[in-house]
Amino acid sequence: MLDADIKETLIENLIGQLAGLPSIGRKTAQRLAYHILAQDSSAVNELARTLTDAKSRIHACASCGNYTERETCRICGNGRRQQNMICVVEKPADILAFERSGSYLGVYHVLGGTISPLDGIGPGDLNFARLWERSRQSQVELILALNTNAEGEATASYIVQKLQGMPVRISRLARGIPVGSELEYVDELTVQRALESRVEMG
Template sequence: MLDFYPVAIEKLIEEFAKLPGIGHKTAQRLTLYVLNLPKEEVDEFSKALVKARGTIKYCSICGNFTDTDPCAICSNPSRDKKIICVVEEPKDIMAIEKVREYNGVYHVLHGVISPMSGKGPDSIKLKELVSRMKDEIKEVIVATNPNVDGEATAMYISKLLKPLSIKVTRIAHGIPMGGDLEYADEITLSKALEGRKEI
């Protein structure tokens, strides 16, 4: 790399480049944008970042991001607590909530079973999911991404919960194979939820 930026700017570019989906050129553009902001705006941005990192935690029930425990979804009395939608990450909840078609609660696995990456069933929040089955759960919707690891995880969950006589469904594949929930549009997600099937 050429040494035409001061060390502080190079460091900021490096930090932006660590973010997912941000390459070196975009990191450079973001850095230069931030450096041209008024000092007050930069202070607000940095305060918001530090505050979010310091106050956001995982919900003790579902594993979603929250600043109160339990989260707003788990503590909402109008949500159907007998239906649990299982997702890989908190960002998937955000994608499903945009659709406004689902009124149940969630369970975040914080990953998927991925033998190639050395992640087995104990690496994700499956025990916590099973422990939630003591309530009168009538359906578990598995909304893992439609890729090899997502499908393997869905099948594992199905086999894990079937002996408990709980209906396990899988969202329909309105989402393309290899795609991620966070990139699906609202119509596709809505159709995927409507067309879910038992597994």
């Protein structure tokens, strides 16, 4: 009976919303919900404002598609980074894996997903137009850092095929990364090794 007695709609809703976040189980969601409720109103308002501000002001970088609150992101705007070495990833979170390794000095291109006919995602739904444009700079190297699942492979083949005959070097990460694994969770050293021993494609 006790369980039913403490079930209040708003608390349940809060716990449900938190439990919907990645890596947050039901128990952690409960702990977070009770932590939030125990805080001052000002702290909770600040958290709510930060969430809505972040969502309304952060958008895709005009050059690479990474998250930024400016026109172009810090990485694209950094003059010390090699603008013609472009690491192609599926989503902004994948960039973190490379940045954590500290060994990559090029820039990125975020596709916004992979080609997946089963999910109704075709080339037209992804950020390819800008990639072809960037590939026309001189001496470009594209490093494909897509997941090694069927969709990642299909997307890599599509890129190689589309850029055939263009003076672009295309390589892919070495097979240090387990098949189907999510790039954003791979450790720094593995990422660094996969970058260093990248393999030229066609």
